[in-house]
């Protein structure tokens with residue numbers, strides 16, 4: 633596996649984007665909470681910490697992709713549940729197409745015909 637420093641770089645440059653795709657995808661199914669999302673990403677093999685996931689969720693909320701709801705019975709320290717907004721749904725739809733195209737080219741090796749020799 634990749635060494636620590638390199639993993640940190642990968643995290644910042646690439647994985648943060650992957651995690652946002654995961655979050656949008658799961659929030660489309662049902663409202664998500666940070667703790668669950670943390671477990672889910674770890675299950676996928678990512679080393680993600682609460683110090684990363686909570687600010688990420690807050691940022692996505694500020695973008696208008698997620699709407700946050702605190703459990704009304706929970707008081708000031710209530711768990712926050714994030715659900716997908718209409719805008720978030722549009723972003724997810726666009727991302728799905730991009731992910732599919734990326735997969736076709738990078739994994740399946742399709743669509744290389746753009747690289748025609750002069």
Ligand SMILES: [Zn+2]
Nearest residue numbers: 654658672676
């Ligand atoms: Zn997932």
